[in-house]
Amino acid sequence: MSYxxxxxxxxxxxxxxxxENIEFSIEKGEFITLLGPSGCGKSTLLRSLAGLNPVDDGQxxxxxxxxxxxxxxxxxxxxxxxxxxLFPNLSVSDNIAFGLKMKSMGKAEIERQVNRVIELVELKGKEQQYPHQLSGGQRQRVALARALVVKPRILLLDEPLSALDAKIRKHLRQQIRDIQTEMNLTTVFVTHDQEEAMIMSDRIFLMNRGEIVQAGSPEQIYTQPANEFVAGFMGHYxxxxxxxxxxxxxxTTPHKVAIRPESIYVQEPGRQxxxxxxxxxxxTIKRHQLLGNVIRYQVEVAQNELTVDLLNRSSERLMPVGSELNLLFNLNEMQPVRA
Structure with a gap:
């Protein structure tokens, strides 16, 4: 039986x-992400697992x-x-210790456990500060430490990084994943950010309108979309x-076909x-965007406007709007998708 x-x-x-009639299983130590647009039911599902939202049916x-x-x-x-x-009137240490005190644990053991997780989440030296004295990233680490210190059977994370700036967010998501792996902690993470889900997850449960429309590894979800919604939500298919x-x-297919922007190439003269x-x-190029190491082109081909991603190897590679070019498509990475 699954964990x-x-x-x-x-x-x-x-x-x-x-x-309605949601079903899934999670193995011990897995990092699962509930991914989907706002209003799809992912946070309600997470709160139901926690017992904060009583369910109407099921187990x-x-x-x-x-x-x-x-x-x-x-x-x-x-x-x-x-x-x-967080409790605004409690210090970092007291916020983290709150759950242990509710268990009537001894003072010395509480101090030992709190010190252990403070070191784990890199908050050494902040023990006596209060939430208003901390940055957003530090407050989030206090919240994480408070959840970890009670040694939960499952850790639930409800969009914990969405209010943070990009640099702190990248650091914290890696820190969360490292801690989760070290503790072999079964974790369910909620986000609407596809990149975050791809980076952090063992498996992704992609939700839409109250249903899990596809479940699988990040690679499976990205490369083998089950339907048009998945293809449209994951990346820029x-x-x-x-x-x-x-x-x-x-x-020949009764369905639309999906192909990723990076599976479309610009023909290079002389290459086989x-x-x-x-x-x-x-x-014909209609628009382009410079996205750091990627240049994203919108190209019109036979009345279809397609997204094409090319590596930004040099400034000379940026082709101006109106340029004509020959596109090649990797047929192995083109697949029919049902509605």
């Missing part, structure tokens, strides 16, 4: 069904124990919120209708290409 099993889980608020099992109707304090689950939810796919590539590469298609 976490969710069976036929349903949650409603009045007449609004947030999700939640952890390590062979049903916890569906247990109060949050009995579940052995730690949760970190986007808003930090080009979706080409069936008639255009047949005209351009001699591909394999049989998995399409015949050249003439296109």
């Amino acid at each position: 976490v099993s969710v069976n036929q889980l349903t949650k409603r608020f009045g007449d609004n069904t947030v999700f 939640i099992w952890v390590n062979g124990e049903e916890i569906t109707h247990q109060v949050p304090q009995q579940r052995g689950i730690g949760m970190v919120f986007q808003s930090y939810a 080009n979706l080409i209708d069936a008639d255009s796919a047949h005209a351009l590539f001699n591909v 290409y394999g049989s998995h590469i399409s015949a050249p298609q003439r296109g």
Whole structure:
């Protein structure tokens, strides 16, 4: 049996069904990300696992124990919120120690455990400061330490990095992943950020309108989208209708076909290409964006506007709007996707 099993889980608020008959399982030590657009039900699902939102139907099992109707304090689950939810009148040490004090743990043991996690989240020297004296990243690490110190069976993270600036966010997501790996801690992380999910996860559960529309490794989700929604949400897939796919590539399918921007190449004179590469298609550049090491072009090909990503090897590679070029498509990386 899996470490976490969710069976036929349903949650409603009045007449609004947030999700219905959700099912999934998680292995011990896995890092799972609930990914999806705002309003898809991912945070409500996370809060249901924590016991903060009672469910209407279904079961939640952890390590062979049903916890569906247990109060949050009995579940052995730690949760970190986007808003930090720190006590403003308590120091860093006292905020972290709060859960241990609720367990009536001895003072010496509390101090030992608090010092251990303070070192783990790199807050040494901040023990006696208060939340208002800390940066956003430091406050988030206090919230993480408070969840870790009670040694939870599962760690739940509800968009904990969304309020932070890009540099701190990158550092903290790596720190969270390192700590999670070191502690072999079963973790469920909520985000709407595709890059974050791709970097941090063992598996991604991609949600839309209260359903898990695809579950798999980051590579599977990115390279094998189950439908148009997944292809549109993950990266910048080009979706080409069936008639255009047949005209351009001699591909016959009742569905649209999806191809990633990096799987489209600009033909280089004199270079030989394999049989998995399409015949050249003439296109005109409509727009371009410089994205650091990538140049993103919008190219019109036979009334289809396609996104093409090329490595930014030098400034000479930037082709001006209106330029014409021959595009080649990697047919091995083109696949039909259902609606």
